[in-house]
Amino acid sequence: MAAATLYGRPGSAPAYAIRDFLHRSDIPFEWKEIRSDDEARALGLESARDRRLPLCVFADGTRMENPTIRQITEKLGWFHDPSRSEYDLAIYGAGPAGLSAAVYGASEGLKTVVVERWAIGGQAGSSPKIENYLGFFGGISGAELAERARDQAIRFGAEILLAREGVKGDFSAGKRGGILEDGTKIVARAAICATGVAYARLQVPNEERFHGAGVYYGAGASEASLCGNEHVVIVGGGNSAGQAALHFARFARKVTMAVRGESLKNTLSAYLCDRIASTTNIEVLTNTEVTALNGGDCLESVTLTNRMTNANRTIHTRWLFVCIGGAPHTEWAEGAGIVRDEAGYLVTGSDLMNGGYPPGGWPLDRQPYYLETNVPGLFAAGDVRHGSVKRCASAVGEGAMAVTFVHRYLVDG
Ligand SMILES: Cc1cc2nc3c(=O)[nH]c(=O)nc-3n(C[C@H](O)[C@H](O)[C@H](O)COP(=O)(O)OP(=O)(O)OC[C@H]3O[C@@H](n4cnc5c(N)ncnc54)[C@H](O)[C@@H]3O)c2cc1C
Secondary structure, rough: OOOEEEEEEOHHHHHHHHHHHHHHHOOOOEEEEEEHHHHHOOOOOOOOOOOOOOEEEEOOEEEOOOOOOOHHHHHHHOOOOOOOOEEEEEEEEOOOOHHHHHHHHHHHHOOHHHHHHHOOOOHHOOOOEEEEOOOOOOOOHHHHHHHHHHHHHHOOEEEEEOOOOOEEEHHHHHOOEEEEOOOOOOOOOEEEEOOEEEOOOOOOOHHHHHOOOOEEEEOOOOOOHHHHEEEEEEEOOOOOHHHHHHHOOOOOEEEEEOOOOHHHHHOOOHHHHHHHHHOOOOOEEEOEEEEEEEEEOOEEEEEEEEOOOEEEEEEEOEEEEEOEEEEOOHHHHOOOOOOOOOOOEOOOOOHEEEEEOOOOOOOOHHHHOOOEEOOOOOOOHHHEEEEOOOHHHHHHHHHHHHHHHHHHHHHOO
């Protein structure tokens, strides 16, 4: 049974944000498009343009008009302040790396808190089907995998603070403190940064205007069933774009993949290449990039340009999914003196060594542990780390491994 019904205008960005959050959180919900003033009035609103949309009605009758994600987490009983003045371990990011660190940290007796700015699952949470994760031969949706991991972490006693964003580090007094966007301070003896990467932008005009109103980032697991009989455009040639194309092809009339490179074979796993080649409603355009986004309130069409011939083609669509990889958001680390590489990834362990010496300011006799940043007791795991393998299983492995070094740090310094 649906836990909530969400009403909103087609192409509404705030409604998309709520759908995405509920889907990633594995909360069953119904989405109802409000297209006419009559439909809006039946809900007690003035018109289909009423600012109280989107409207979320929960199964217990609670009605939330144009709610924020934080208000929804409060309604679900998921919004908390930290319960302790000090933890053994604070983890930032609840993607596969952070959730894994939470399971291992809490199960091994560390007082553990996880801070997540959005919903659990990270990038994996937007994947319709992860097929290469050990033990799930038939694949598993990222949202389900994340929900299982969350249950596991909570059962072991980890505390998860959702809809909270770490914005600053404070490493004074030997603690690994984190300041959240509302000023809340998390104090811990050790910390793991598992904040992953955020989706890269196309860098074309109108992109922010249409974000959530036709332009989406990631594989759009929450949106696929809404694209029935429509033309969907997916940008990117990597595995996440390939997965998205196959998933949308089950619902959409036609899927066009716009790929910058010469061939999918250079960037896509062979099993996905084969499946795409044999799916009749997927079209692959290589040497192609998006050069314009057109529309009024919502996206109405995209212009694709062939990089070799400069020929343009316009596709009428309300659905553009951008899966072109990501970049880490680690600006906070720069202010805190954490070493990053040129692209912003956190540098750890032996990568910090220069000519056999640790980085300047390193205060201990030992060298940094594997996964440890240049601040002792502050570790990085998963996609945010310089040199990491961008895979679910490796993020999970690094989360677990980071906890081993946290123990070592807490005992030996
Ligand atoms: C669509 C898609 C499909 C994929 N499919 C596969 C697959 O089939 N197999 C596979 O092996 N890999 C797959 N990947 C890659 C895999 O999902 C990633 O490698 C993995 O999720 C990385 O995990 P992570 O925990 O390091 O980071 P992320 O998953 O990026 O999680 C980071 C988390 O940190 C949070 N965060 C960021 N900043 C802050 C902050 N300041 N404060 C608090 N929280 C913060 C984010 O909201 C996010 O939840 C896919 C990726 C995508 C996008």
